[in-house]
Amino acid sequence: MEATSSELSAPESGLKSKIGRLFSRVPIIGWLFGALVAVILEQIVGMPLALALGLPKIPVLFGFVTVLKKPMLVPSTMLFVLLIYFLPIVIIARLSLEPANRLAEKLINFSMEGSVLIHLVLLYAILHIWAEVSDYRLLILKFTLIAIMVTVSLNVINGYMGEFSCSHPGFMALGAYTASVFTVSLFVNDSLFGQALLPSFLGPFLFPLGLILGGCVASLGALLVAIPSFKTRGDYLAIISLAFLFIVKSLIENLEFVGGPRGLSSQPDWANLPIVFAWTVACIWIINNFVRSTLGKALNAVRDEETAANAMTVNTRRTKMVAFMFAAFWAGVAGGLFAHVLRYVNPTTFGIQKLAEVLAMVYFGGLNSVYGSIVGAVSLSILGEALRPLELFKWIVIPLLLILVMIFRPTGLIAFKEFNVKKLIRPKQSPGKEV
Amino acid sequence: MSLLQVEKMTHYFGGLRAVHNYDIHIEPGQIRGLIGPNGAGKTTIFNLITGIHQPTEGVVSLEGKNLVGLQPYQIASAGLGRTFQNLLLWRHMSVLDHVIMAQYSRMTYGLVGAFFGTAKRKRQETEAEEKAYRLLELVGISGLANQNVLNLPYGDQRRVEMARALAMEPKILFLDEPTAGMNPEELLQMMEIIRQVHKEFGLAILLIEHRLKLVMELCEEIQTLVFGEVIAEGTPEEIQNNPKVIDAYLGKEAID
Ligand SMILES: Nc1ncnc2c1ncn2[C@@H]1O[C@H](COP(=O)(O)OP(=O)(O)O)[C@@H](O)[C@H]1O
Ligand SMILES: [Mg+2]
Numbered sequence: 001m002e003a004t005s006s007e008l009s010a011p012e013s014g015l016k017s018k019i020g021r022l023f024s025r026v027p028i029i030g031w032l033f034g035a036l037v038a039v040i041l042e043q044i045v046g047m048p049l050a051l052a053l054g055l056p057k058i059p060v061l062f063g064f065v066t067v068l069k070k071p072m073l074v075p076s077t078m079l080f081v082l083l084i085y086f087l088p089i090v091i092i093a094r095l096s097l098e099p100a101n102r103l104a105e106k107l108i109n110f111s112m113e114g115s116v117l118i119h120l121v122l123l124y125a126i127l128h129i130w131a132e133v134s135d136y137r138l139l140i141l142k143f144t145l146i147a148i149m150v151t152v153s154l155n156v157i158n159g160y161m162g163e164f165s166c167s168h169p170g171f172m173a174l175g176a177y178t179a180s181v182f183t184v185s186l187f188v189n190d191s192l193f194g195q196a197l198l199p200s201f202l203g204p205f206l207f208p209l210g211l212i213l214g215g216c217v218a219s220l221g222a223l224l225v226a227i228p229s230f231k232t233r234g235d236y237l238a239i240i241s242l243a244f245l246f247i248v249k250s251l252i253e254n255l256e257f258v259g260g261p262r263g264l265s266s267q268p269d270w271a272n273l274p275i276v277f278a279w280t281v282a283c284i285w286i287i288n289n290f291v292r293s294t295l296g297k298a299l300n301a302v303r304d305e306e307t308a309a310n311a312m313t314v315n316t317r318r319t320k321m322v323a324f325m326f327a328a329f330w331a332g333v334a335g336g337l338f339a340h341v342l343r344y345v346n347p348t349t350f351g352i353q354k355l356a357e358v359l360a361m362v363y364f365g366g367l368n369s370v371y372g373s374i375v376g377a378v379s380l381s382i383l384g385e386a387l388r389p390l391e392l393f394k395w396i397v398i399p400l401l402l403i404l405v406m407i408f409r410p411t412g413l414i415a416f417k418e419f420n421v422k423k424l425i426r427p428k429q430s431p432g433k434e435v
Numbered sequence: 436m437s438l439l440q441v442e443k444m445t446h447y448f449g450g451l452r453a454v455h456n457y458d459i460h461i462e463p464g465q466i467r468g469l470i471g472p473n474g475a476g477k478t479t480i481f482n483l484i485t486g487i488h489q490p491t492e493g494v495v496s497l498e499g500k501n502l503v504g505l506q507p508y509q510i511a512s513a514g515l516g517r518t519f520q521n522l523l524l525w526r527h528m529s530v531l532d533h534v535i536m537a538q539y540s541r542m543t544y545g546l547v548g549a550f551f552g553t554a555k556r557k558r559q560e561t562e563a564e565e566k567a568y569r570l571l572e573l574v575g576i577s578g579l580a581n582q583n584v585l586n587l588p589y590g591d592q593r594r595v596e597m598a599r600a601l602a603m604e605p606k607i608l609f610l611d612e613p614t615a616g617m618n619p620e621e622l623l624q625m626m627e628i629i630r631q632v633h634k635e636f637g638l639a640i641l642l643i644e645h646r647l648k649l650v651m652e653l654c655e656e657i658q659t660l661v662f663g664e665v666i667a668e669g670t671p672e673e674i675q676n677n678p679k680v681i682d683a684y685l686g687k688e689a690i691d
Binding site for chain 2: 286296303308309311315368
């Protein structure tokens with residue numbers, strides 16, 4: 001087990017440090033160009049190349065899955081990844097160093113917002129083309145984006161506010177069921193809710209409303225947890241929120257009109273990639289705005305020294321309640337998207353196992369860090385998929401990894417780091433000046 | 436009417452009477468001192484007035500407005516700023532963020548501004564930052580603005596406490612042993628800062644101090660507290676020559 005996991009990460013980290021040394025002056029946009037070329041290349045020559053290398057099909061997740069399933073194919077898989085991803089990205093990033101920096105500079109000088117938008121469009125294009133290769137990829141990608149939303153929002157409570165909340169899957173469930181009831185009852189002819197009430201062409205326009213509604217119901221649920229938890233000082237939140245998680249689950253199991261334990265299905269297929277991507281971006285943007293404002297930083301003050309925060313005019317109780325409801329809102333929205341990606345929900349989905357997953361992503365990625373949560377959600381989502389062939393042993397490898405992180409970096413990989421988009425997209429050298 | 440009025444304030448910690456029938460009236464712009472041996476109840480008096488503990492009995496009002504029963508943040512917003520004897524700083528925050536945070540109650544951009552980064556938010560945050568830099572300049576640590584507070588030496592952490600309290604724009608400032616743990620040079624600097632703050636903002640100040648030199652030089656009037664009760668009150672000269680004070684307090688610590 002140990003051997004396999006180190007085998008998995010070894011080429012990645014070696015690769016990373018090398019890139020770090022050689023390519024520190026490549027701006028983000030250069031990498032994006034490289035990745036774009038790589039995914040387009042895969043579209044065009046991926047299949048023939050895979051066949052030529054003796055692979056049955058294009059490796060779905062950079063070969064991670066193949067490594068465990070069919071170790072014999074490891075060399076060809078690695079060659080594939082090298083030819084399709086590694087070399088093109090590295091070469092293009094390196095070749096476009098000068099023009100990419102000039103472009104990054106121009107874009108930023110032209111307009112900050114415009115530059116961010118262009119970066120996002122590029123990123124979306126890459127993901128879109130990458131996901132076109134198989135439905136499995138598309139599904140993983142959507143779930144990963146949703147995991148990012150859940151993780152970043154949980155970090156607001158467990159990281160930025162420093163409380164320990166266990167109710168996030170419960171909030172997801174509230175959002176998932178609310179949004180599902182909204183769309184299924186209004187737009188679908190269904191055995192539970194009868195005839196559709198509205199013409200279906202309105203659906204995609206009203207879908208965001210359903211998601212927001214789901215978020216609001218989750219927020220209300222959060223209020224129920226917050227009132228008793230934040231009344232007095234002390235660690236009541238962990239227990240109350242855990243109780244809440246179980247209550248929500250058994251509540252849904254006993255609500256026959258949403259299908260009880262059998263679950264609720266036939267959600268319309270509106271959670272396509274652009275929609276999920278847009279919501280994820282909105283979630284990250286708004287949460288990042290919040291935690292960087294003085295209102296949001298008040299959470300840190302409350303966490304680090306509540307007495308001082310209170311004595312410096314911070315309404316500590318309201319600060320905690322608002323943040324808790326805010327985080328729950330995003331869990332609710334993520335839940336709504338989740339239900340419409342899977343097009344089926346049942347209460348079991350939102351139990352302890354989900355909680356363990358999300359907590360792992362938060363603590364692995366790093367506390368008090370939007371950046372860390374993105375990294376945590378993406379890496380553990382991919383790892384979870386990659387280790388799927390191990391079946392039950394997956395639940396030994398992942399906790400083991402977590403324990404290692406906790407030993408060497410107790411607050412997570414990228415803790416207490418500000419996610420500054422401006423810094424991220426700016427040119428890495430001024431044009432014309434080769435260092 | 437006085438700026439701050441405290442009458443017959445009493446507090447028990449379980450069976451221990453920490454403060455008994457404490458009275459003080461502070462006028463705008465006054466500097467008052469509170470001395471007394473360790474455990475006399477000085478910090479408890481601050482905690483009672485600032486709402487951290489509720490007085491068992493007594494009246495506290497600021498500009499005629501009752502403070503008893505209010506939350507600490509409400510009392511702070513009403514114009515009562517303070518520092519802490521045992522340095523209550525936020526361990527993961529920068530020096531600059533400390534001084535900005537204390538301007539929390541003047542951030543009126545609300546959640547909409549916080550979520551979407553409105554122009555109003557940018558303006559208020561920028562103003563808060565500029566003000567924070569001015570205050571850090573005043574206490575002499577503007578060069579350390581972006582440091583994490585834990586990286587600062589003890590004396591500088593005390594200055595952060597000072598700048599943070601001033602950022603609230605208080606009407607009256609409570610300083611709880613602001614020079615504890617400082618060397619003689621830092622002590623003189625802190626005295627200078629207190630003088631300057633007093634002059635610049637016309638602040639009323641209530642000062643708890645162990646070092647008599649500081650209190651004697653700065654304060655117009657001094658109270659001596661022993662076992663939660665004021666045993667003597669008067670000008671520095673009167674206090675210095677009061678036999679009760681010498682007996683209870685100065686006798687032991689006059690060397691300081
Ligand atoms: N939170 C508390 N709970 C119980 N006893 C306390 C508390 N705070 C202070 N005391 C007690 O009250 C007395 C006065 O303490 P304090 O006000 O800190 O003294 P000073 O600041 O004058 O040194 C001491 O005997 C102390 O032990
Ligand atoms: Mg004290």
